[in-house]
Structures are given as structure tokens and as C-alpha cells.
Amino acid sequence: MTTDFQKDSLVFAQKCFDDVRAMSKDTTGVSRQGYSPVETKVLEYFKKIGVELNLEISTDKAGNVWMTVPGKNRELPALVSGSHADSVPQGGNYDGLAGIVAALTVARWMRETGYQPERDYTVLMMRMEESSWFGKCYVGSLGMTGQLTEKDLALKHRSNGKTLAETIKECGFNPEDLTTGEPVVDLAKMAAFIELHIEQGPTLDSSEEYRVGIVTGIRGNLRHKTIRCIGQTAHSGAVDKQFRHDAVLAFAELAYRMDCLWDEWLKAGHDLVFTIGVVHTAPTSAIAIVPGEVTFCSDIRSLSQETLDGFHALFEEEARKIGEKRGVKFEFDGMIKSQPLAIHKELSEHLAKSATEAGLKVKKLPSGAGHDTVIFGNLGIPAAMIFVANQKGSHNPNEAMEITDFIQGAEALWHAVKAFPVGGIR
Known part of the structure; x- marks a missing residue:
């Protein structure tokens, strides 16, 4: 059934989706680097719409944009919804953007129908959620909540070598404001945070019945950008096997061993995913050379912090054992951590209940990817997520979210906002 909300919105x-795609189009897909002129252009585009809708607009010291429909009782903390404006390099158009457009679509519907919420309703557009450019995720929300560090600001861009601090400064903001340990906004004024996002896996898209999901939890992750396996470079014809310290074979054994252990942990009931996403041999590698060095990255994710820590410890132990066996050494760089989040149960149930009562079918499912919602939820702010079906995966240029699926998700958000309890959710 197509509702008035869906038809009008x-x-x-x-x-919105078409305009932003056009302004951030790359040779393949879209590229919206956090704290870049392109990301700023996208935010200015939405701020212009906010002005047309007569929203109250402000920008915090981390560069995040807040656009508010004033409520009847302005003493109450605001109900906030939104997502991030950036993308991965040459990625899809909907990752992050869907959450901004959904939140703004609800604000527009309020204005179109003359609806005034009981409390302020705020659209939040955040900077730099993606880690692809600097190796640090959630920069906008971490900066806003006072959780960035000097070490974070010293991280360098993947290609141009500029630090994160330099990039933020070039965008017109003072990076020193973001490492004081204190939030740059009053978090007590947030009653709850709801983020709509495309599902970045196939669960919803494989279902004919469910096109909208309610997230039950968000996996945390432990990552290493660069792990080095250091062996010994040698002549491929002159050195027999017993004398070799082959970095490629040592890496391959470690990768296979971790894959086997992953199976064991899954059979034991753990929620766990393990990925090695990038592998390189040394620049001097050649067909006639026994490889003396391999570098690779790793990504461990789980809904359980205990599982994350346990599997990572096992990873290091297996690397040590294989290193001793093959006469090589594995060197791990600094770990990048993101805590898992158990989605706020009462808020999640409110999302499911309000959507179901509006005639929308929703499926409960976990999120394998991280989101800004984690930052708010781990600070004690009620936080939850709505997923919409998306075709052809994510973090690639082929994201193919159907607008009809999106509108169902946006309507689920609208009903959740409309039915949000006057007394809030604890």
C-alpha cells in the first residue's frame, strides 16, 4: 500500500539522491572525502533545503550540521536523526546519504502537513564517518563528543600525505577544539538518536516480504592496517626448502590457520567475521626471488567484545607459532578499535512497534558494519537503527538501493518520530 507520505516524499x-550523486561523481561511483570541498558542497546543498523549510540551522566545532524543526516544548531534549555525508573512495551513493535524506524527508513532511512535534526534531549531518581516507572512522561524531586524540589528528591521508589535523583546518575548523576530552555540543539535549542506513549485506534484499529492518546490535571491530611478515629474500633456484624463510608461505599458513579457527569459533556459537583485505609483497619481489617480506591488513568483527579480544589474542599467538616454525617474524602495527554496541532495546522495540502499527513489515537483524550510532550509544544516549534493502553490496560503486524500499524505511522513521513518547525513552 502506497501512503500519502510515500507518494508525496x-x-x-x-x-536529493540524484543531485548529490552529480556533485560527487567520480570516474567510478562517487567520492566524498570527509572534510573535503565535495563533502562541504553536499552539506551546503542540504542546508539550502533546510533554509527553504525554515529549519533552525547550526554547525558545531567538528563541522557537523544540525537542522531543527522546533517542538512545542523546547525544554525537552531533541529527537535526533541523521547519518554521515562522506563516502568511501569511488563508492556507492547511498551509504550514509540515505540516513540524511530520510531524516530530512521527515522534516519536510512535517512542514508540508503543518505538523509540530512535541519536542524538537533535529536532522544531524555528520562529517567523515568512513575510515578509508585516514584509517580512522567516526571522526565527525568522535570530534563532536570529545573523543578524538592527538594521535588521531596525526594520521596521514592515504594518497596526499596531509594529516587529518591539516585537512580539518583547511576545511575551516580548529582541530585542537576536538581533542580536549569534552564534547563540543550539549549531549544532554539529545533524547535519542535514530540512524537510517542501507543494509550493507544481502539479508533484506534476498527477502520478498521484508524490505525494512530494525537493527539488534552493531559489530565492533579490531583492525590492523599493516602487519609485516619478515622473512629472508633469497635466490629461488639456489636455496633449498630447509634453508628458506619464505614470507609468502608463512603468511599463507597463517591466513589458512585463522580461517580454520574462524570455522571452529562459529561452530562454538560465537558471532565473528575475519577478513584479510589487502596483501602485498615487497617492491623488489620477482619470479626468481624467494619473498622476504609480505604486508597485509586484518579486520576482526563481532557483537561481543570478549570474542573480539579472544580471537585477536589467538591471531597473535598463531602468528608467533608460525613465525618460529618458518623462521620469520610477524610485526603488528597499532590496533584500531571500535566497540560493539548492543542497540538500545526500548528504542529498538519502539521502532519496530511504530512501523508495524503503520502497516510496514520489518525484520530484526544485526549490523555487521560500524556506524556513528555506536558513538552515541556507547555514551549512554538511546540509539537505534533502521535498515533498508540495498542491491549489489556496499563500499563499491554498484550500490543500487531502490527508491521504493527507501521510502518505506523513511516512513518507518516518520512513524517512530511521531509516536516518540513525551516522557522520552530510558
């Missing part, structure tokens, strides 16, 4: 939402 579809063209608006589609135009």
Missing part, C-alpha cells in the same frame, strides 16, 4: 528524496 518520493520525488523529493529521488532528487
